[in-house]
Amino acid sequence: MSSIFTKIISREIKSEIVYEQDNLIVIKDINPKAKTHLLIIPKKEIPTINDLTINDKDLIADMFLVAKKIAKDLNIDAWYRLHFNVWALWWQEVMHIHLHLLSDI
Ligand code: 5GP
Secondary structure (H helix, E strand, O other): OOOHHHHHHOOOOOOOEEEEEOOEEEEEOOOOOOOEEEEEEEOOOOOOHHHOOHHHHHHHHHHHHHHHHHHHHOOOOOOOEEEOOOOOOOOOOOOOOOEEEEEOO
16 A cells, blocks of 8 residues: 555645755655654655665665755754654554654754
């Protein structure tokens, strides 16, 4: 079943997209937990971090490199947090991996 993020990527559902490249998209979180709260989402639908394989290593590297670029572009690179929720059946709301980028600067 398609995740809500797959529908955002395909523009079936509207979202505030702040950045896009061939393999990922960056959107504003609909329910921000910090002044800046972005989600870096691969276009490939991978349910959880537990489902990653070695074939995904370039994709994961790109997610962190894009997080770094966006933090710099937004001038929040002096202080920000990056995290994945990995509790597949509990904390993780959307079963399509996404890197949270949060900052209160
Ligand atoms: P998780 O707990 O799965 O790591 O976090 C999912 C995040 O996605 C939450 O912070 C939640 O606010 C955000 N989210 C859920 N549905 C939508 C949506 O339809 N649009 C956007 N922009 N964010 C969403």
